[in-house]
Amino acid sequence: MSAVNIRNVSKAFNEGKPNQVDALRDVNLEVQQGEFVSLIGPSGCGKSTLLRLIANLLEPSSGEVSVNGKSAVQARLDQDYGMAFQQAGLFDWRTVRKNIELPLELKGWEKPDRRARADEMLQLVQLPEFGDHYPWQLSGGMQQRIAIARALAAHPPLLLMDEPFGALDEMTREYMQGELLRICAATGTTVVFVTHSIPEAVYLSNRVVVMSPRPGRITKVVDVALGADRTEDTRNRTPFFEAITAVREGLRGMHAAHVGMGNDDR
Amino acid sequence: MNKFGGSLGTWLGKVLPAVVFGALFLGFWEWAVKFFELKPYFLTAPSAIWEQFVKNFPLIRGAATVSGTNALVGLVAGTVLGVAMSFVLSRFKFLNQIITPLAVALNAVPIFVLVAVLNNMYSITSEVPRRIMVALVVYFIVLVNVARGLTQVSSTHVELMRSYAASDVAILRKVRIPNAIPFLFVSLKIAAPAAVITAFVSEYFGGSQNGLGSRISSNIANSKNAAGWAYVLGACLLGLLFYSFSVVMEGLNRKGRAR
Numbered sequence: 237m238s239a240v241n242i243r244n245v246s247k248a249f250n251e252g253k254p255n256q257v258d259a260l261r262d263v264n265l266e267v268q269q270g271e272f273v274s275l276i277g278p279s280g281c282g283k284s285t286l287l288r289l290i291a292n293l294l295e296p297s298s299g300e301v302s303v304n305g306k307s308a309v310q311a312r313l314d315q316d317y318g319m320a321f322q323q324a325g326l327f328d329w330r331t332v333r334k335n336i337e338l339p340l341e342l343k344g345w346e347k348p349d350r351r352a353r354a355d356e357m358l359q360l361v362q363l364p365e366f367g368d369h370y371p372w373q374l375s376g377g378m379q380q381r382i383a384i385a386r387a388l389a390a391h392p393p394l395l396l397m398d399e400p401f402g403a404l405d406e407m408t409r410e411y412m413q414g415e416l417l418r419i420c421a422a423t424g425t426t427v428v429f430v431t432h433s434i435p436e437a438v439y440l441s442n443r444v445v446v447m448s449p450r451p452g453r454i455t456k457v458v459d460v461a462l463g464a465d466r467t468e469d470t471r472n473r474t475p476f477f478e479a480i481t482a483v484r485e486g487l488r489g490m491h492a493a494h495v496g497m498g499n500d501d502r
Numbered sequence: 503m504n505k506f507g508g509s510l511g512t513w514l515g516k517v518l519p520a521v522v523f524g525a526l527f528l529g530f531w532e533w534a535v536k537f538f539e540l541k542p543y544f545l546t547a548p549s550a551i552w553e554q555f556v557k558n559f560p561l562i563r564g565a566a567t568v569s570g571t572n573a574l575v576g577l578v579a580g581t582v583l584g585v586a587m588s589f590v591l592s593r594f595k596f597l598n599q600i601i602t603p604l605a606v607a608l609n610a611v612p613i614f615v616l617v618a619v620l621n622n623m624y625s626i627t628s629e630v631p632r633r634i635m636v637a638l639v640v641y642f643i644v645l646v647n648v649a650r651g652l653t654q655v656s657s658t659h660v661e662l663m664r665s666y667a668a669s670d671v672a673i674l675r676k677v678r679i680p681n682a683i684p685f686l687f688v689s690l691k692i693a694a695p696a697a698v699i700t701a702f703v704s705e706y707f708g709g710s711q712n713g714l715g716s717r718i719s720s721n722i723a724n725s726k727n728a729a730g731w732a733y734v735l736g737a738c739l740l741g742l743l744f745y746s747f748s749v750v751m752e753g754l755n756r757k758g759r760a761r
Binding site for chain 2 (some may be wrong): 291293312313314315317318319321323325327329338339341342396
């Protein structure tokens with residue numbers, strides 16, 4: 237059973253109106269259990285829309301999305317995935333521990349169980365001493381680690397991430413990438429990851445899905461042969477650069493087709 | 503980080519300039535009245551006002567209790583109604599589009615004149631019209647602010663809650679209400695002084711001559727200027743009391759959130 241299966245999915249906004257936007261057209265993608273897949277492409281290529289279709293925060297105009305062999309709706313109702321956004325989105329009025337406990341609260345867990353799991357998650361993201369702090373007392377990178385801890389608190393098999401490191405500086409960003417790989421290896425979580433950054437996509441992923449805009453579609457899928465154990469040294473090795481080149485060529489191919497698209501690396 | 507636990511020195515540093523300025527201002531006032539031999543009907547000296555304030559203190563306190571009770575009852579009723587209505591508005595967006603412009607427009611006109619109409623509905627000695635007036639003013643201030651707090655929540659928070667398959671009730675309890683609480687305290691900070699002012703002004707439209715507002719006008723009308731000013735002083739103190747209370751409440755709320 238695949239973790240995510242997207243079949244012939246199209247999504248249009250303002251359907252049937254003069255200002256109709258074809259955000260996605262005829263997208264097919266299958267993500268295996270335990271796989272790390274990144275979606276990359278310029279603004280407007282529909283990568284965030286695709287992530288929200290998997291999350292069932294949006295409904296497709298046509299086609300089917302299934303998650304863990306269920307419909308996307310059912311998977312959301314069962315909390316089969318956790319989600320992290322560009323903004324950590326922590327609640328200022330809750331302590332760090334209470335933030336991590338939120339999805340468990342909504343599932344109706346008992347207080348001692350919630351607390352035990354929150355402490356386990358704090359250990360996982362290596363911030364055990366910050367449970368009683370408030371989010372605004374933490375740095376951006378720490379907040380994002382708490383957001384990941386919250387997303388994984390219910391031990392979902394799937395993690396959906398929408399540019400989670402987009403607001404972080406380069407140093408913190410690379411550190412967070414290493415942390416994410418370590419956490420995923422420890423938990424066996426499948427990840428679908430939206431990003432603007434080519435090195436980030438390559439460093440993290442088993443496969444990088446290159447998308448292009450107007451209408452949003454998948455133009456290329458790059459397999460990254462870097463193996464399971466990725467360290468800082470991985471960034472200096474030839475296969476890393478080869479994969480970066482392959483992704484860049486995929487993006488450039490569409491650049492030639494859309495003159496003036498501009499590069500989208502922030 | 504800790505706004506409230508500053509040392510005595512910094513506290514003095516903040517308060518001292520205001521105290522010095524106030525003392526200088528009063529001194530200048532006293533001096534100007536003596537030096538230019540200003541007539542009491544034009545301007546009364548602070549010393550004369552203070553003398554009247556002390557002499558009439560039981561009466562002023564009684565009048566302040568009447569006005570203060572009106573303001574307090576109206577403030578509580580208006581806040582309760584405003585909060586209740588803001589929940590209805592945040593639930594039914596179309597009502598929001600109808601009511602919010604109305605609320606904003608009503609804030610722009612001096613709606614205390616309505617008290618004249620309300621006076622006709624109740625007996626001439628009733629305090630109810632004044633309390634309704636205060637409640638009405640407070641109601642719109644609280645309504646507009648709290649409704650904003652309930653609806654202006656971060657889109658990331660809403661998406662996050664939907665990803666947890668949270669019900670609307672859960673989103674209300676875990677996101678909208680906590681988000682609206684600071685808005686409530688801000689609205690109280692505006693509404694508390696407005697409640698006192700409305701309580702005074704509504705006394706100018708007839709009814710019992712028992713509150714601070716009516717005593718000010720009757721004393722001035724009888725050329726008892728210093729006594730009139732003494733009641734003004736009482737009114738200032740009552741207004742300050744309400745305002746300080748709302749500031750302390752907001753401070754406690756912030757401390758509760760450790761922010």
